[in-house]
Amino acid sequence: GQNIDQPTEMTATEGAIVQINCTYQTSGFNGLFWYQQHAGEAPTFLSYNVLDGLEEKGRFSSFLSRSKGYSYLLLKELQMKDSASYLCAVKDSNYQLIWGAGTKLIIKP
Amino acid sequence: DAMVIQNPRYQVTQFGKPVTLSCSQTLNHNVMYWYQQKSSQAPKLLFHYYDKDFNNEADTPDNFQSRRPNTSFCFLDIRSPGLGDAAMYLCATSRDTGGSETQYFGPGTRLLVL
Numbered sequence: 001g002q003n004i005d006q007p008t009e010m011t012a013t014e015g016a017i018v019q020i021n022c023t024y025q026t027s028g029f030n031g032l033f034w035y036q037q038h039a040g041e042a043p044t045f046l047s048y049n050v051l052d053g054l055e056e057k058g059r060f061s062s063f064l065s066r067s068k069g070y071s072y073l074l075l076k077e078l079q080m081k082d083s084a085s086y087l088c089a090v091k092d093s094n095y096q097l098i099w100g101a102g103t104k105l106i107i108k109p
Numbered sequence: 110d111a112m113v114i115q116n117p118r119y120q121v122t123q124f125g126k127p128v129t130l131s132c133s134q135t136l137n138h139n140v141m142y143w144y145q146q147k148s149s150q151a152p153k154l155l156f157h158y159y160d161k162d163f164n165n166e167a168d169t170p171d172n173f174q175s176r177r178p179n180t181s182f183c184f185l186d187i188r189s190p191g192l193g194d195a196a197m198y199l200c201a202t203s204r205d206t207g208g209s210e211t212q213y214f215g216p217g218t219r220l221l222v223l
């Protein structure tokens with residue numbers, strides 16, 4: 001079967017750095033997405049990785065290792081508004097998006 | 110601004126009473142998706158349209174139907190809602206289905222079944 005694993009919940013302090021990990025086992029690989037979802041709202045696109053390495057976008061960076069089936073989302077200079085769920089999703093060989101259940105990130109002052 | 114719009118944002122229905130949720134888009138995207146998402150769970154794809162071509166997921170109950178009368182609009186019909194159908198329903202669009210094609214979501218409709 002196809003599987004995406006992420007930690008259920010993480011806590012971090014305002015101004016700090018946090019890394020949210022995602023491991024995947026899918027039938028083929030056509031890219032990995034990270035989405036942010038605030039409570040009661042729709043997911044919003046953060047990043048896309050298809051090649052190994054780090055992609056940086058402001059305070060957010062996303063890393064991919066295809067050989068390890070592993071990605072992480074790195075959030076720097078955490079702000080209270082970063083409190084949200086972060087969903088990892090992989091496109092499989094059929095270009096179907098396989099979703100993780102998300103990691104709920106709690107930011108404390 | 111180009112966007113994905115869902116109406117209503119909140120819908121209350123009675124057990125067994127048909128309900129229709131709507132989605133529209135100004136992005137002119139070819140693909141429209143309907144997802145069901147329950148609390149703290151991954152979004153679950155119900156079906157999608159590539160233009161007028163309908164693609165149903167194998168485990169989507171027959172109780173769920175969809176219509177796409179034109180490029181801009183897509184509807185989700187729940188013929189006889191049960192208590193287990195209470196969830197957030199998310200509409201998303203993408204230009205195409207290729208690897209890098211991003212799905213853009215509407216704000217969602219939260220369905221409550223009494």
